[in-house]
């Protein structure tokens with residue numbers, strides 16, 4: 001019998017691109033990005049990715065975009081709508097618990 005546990009990791013200080021994994025913090029000035037199939041694409045990935053998405057005629061699957069002049073960090077904070085947690089519910093020995101903790105430990109501290 002396996003004991004299931006839940007770990008919650010707060011990521012309210014960082015916006016992560018779901019395509020290239022780059023981290024954007026509150027002091028980032030990068031503007032743009034969009035949401036495709038529930039994944040946030042950063043301003044660096046957006047132009048090339050959008051061409052690919054258009055090639056598959058999947059533009060309708062872009063469900064939100066950064067507003068004009070909206071920074072990617074602010075865009076991601078807006079679409080999270082206050083939910084800044086990564087929640088893992090799995091058996092206690094599931095490696096995903098450690099993977100999430102290690103990723104958070106590897107995140108640079110928020111810049112002042």
Ligand SMILES: [Zn+2]
Nearest residue numbers: 017020042045
């Ligand atoms: Zn990216």
